Amino acid sequence: MALLTPLGNLPYPQAADAANVPLHIQSLAEAVDGRTVLRFADAAARDAKVTAPVAGMLVWLTSPGRYVHYTGGQWQPVVPGPVHKANTTAGTLAATAYSETLTGSTGDPTAVTFTAPPSGSVLVSVGARISGSAAVACLMSANIRTGTTLTLAAADTRAAIVSGTNQCSASTQFQVNGLTAGAVCTATAAYKSAATTNTATFTNRFVTVTPLM
Template sequence: MPVRSAWLVNRTDAESGQSRTDTRLAPLGTMTPTSGLASRGGIVPGSPDGKSLMSGLYVFGTTAGMTATIAPGRAVVQGSEAAGAYPVVLTDYTALTFADGDANNPRTDLVVLRVYDAQFDNTGRTEAVLEIVQGAPEATPRAPQTPPASLPLATVLVPAGASVGTGGVNWTSAVTELRTTTVAVGGILPLYGGAAEQGAYPGQYRDSGSQLQRWDGTRWLGYPAQLGGIAPAGQLATGTYTGQYRDNAGRLERWNGTAWTLAAPSPSFSYNNDGGFCKATAWTEALTDTNGPTVTTTFTAPPSGKILVTVGYQGRSSVDGGWGRMTVNLRKDGALILGAPTDETRCATTTGRDMQSVSTTFQITGLVAGATYAAVSAYCASATTNSHWFDNRFVRVDPVF
């Protein structure tokens, strides 16, 4: 079997061991650490044409039957901390033949790259090998445990009754990838499977395939978030510092320390062109004889806590000298924050029987930045005998920065 390992067997006159070729082929150097003495096991990434992340030690089958092929490649296999990490190389395509399937149940076999070291494992063997760890036949088969000093490459589902004579293994669907990558310490780790794997140290970087990510000691963060840039949509559920920004489905949001809020609240507007009457002398939020008695617009308060409110309508009185007014009540979570005025301030007013179009704009301050409010239309008339007409009503709120 063309599997070689450096730093496993000394070369002596009496016994063959590590050669200069082994030293040149096997990956050497300090790999990604996982502790003071241990390294991250995995396959060294790369492919001949540069189009694939990793071609080494790929398990595949090309013809019907019970034999798989493993592609050449280089890897690091971590043994115990005392034993250290073994650099290993497979120099040629290598065939592995699986045992026939159980008569009644399927099983899942595990393909591993394994290092035997008699100095540490008491096996009496000192070599690096490709090995099939056979699973137990079951109705719902499970993969066997990975042996010590082994690097899992793939699982292979062996159907019940499978053999060369019955067509063997379905290689297009039977193989499940288990390979992971490893790189030298300080290198950017290409993500290949194992998306949930934790980092080795704060400041480690990996390429997720679409984003450069940094391990902060507890989780992988998209690199733009660390730079103060805008985190891409879907990458950040919780902010990492006050003042951080993210894209949320086209909305720019800012982390205020506890929640995401709109970074730049936009104007809000509500409109209804179905007219109605009001003859209440006290402020009321609803008209009568209309399909839209109330006009409401919700908005997010800007960082300044200031807004401009504009209200307008087309209206007239039913009696000579009568008048009608429109303004807004400001509510937060349903509670009244700012009620209608007692006089004509903050009001749009029409007087007399002639139809008129009016509007007014006024400022409200002291709002809680990032909080959601509702501006609700409010109406009143000069007398209960005046059925004042309100039509084409609107409420607009503009943030003040």
């Protein structure tokens, strides 16, 4: 019966074992196989091959070009980083309820897709160059969704705000907690005016999501 190495639990034969070199090499190769950096074209190819992942597995995905590891519950980027979306086109609205689209703009909605980290917490940053047609507040916030479910709605308390006709750059940050680790989420910019008599203009908009560990 093969013994196991003390740290990696890799099998090796005893002197009394049958002299079957191919079998011993196969046992060692199979034990090492799941401990190397596995390489796959994408997550679908990985999941088709690795049907029973174990905590600590490390995989390289050609698309999107990153290392991921298995935490014991889900695959996560080895070094999760921020995701960012910018939109340089200008758009307007005069609605007093938050909207994810602007009149005259292209590329809306301005949104980023991200994977919730193991902590379930992220830092969301939004901002733009903002102005109004009157001395009334113009606000930019963000809607957070898990899949298609609205997790956290845009709110004035989580908004970048400019009041007045002069164009000003404004931004804000807010923390989102309680996301399901490994869930695919989106942060989508949302806008509103404090009064229908004020046309709010937004340009050079951005949304950034930074995972918190």
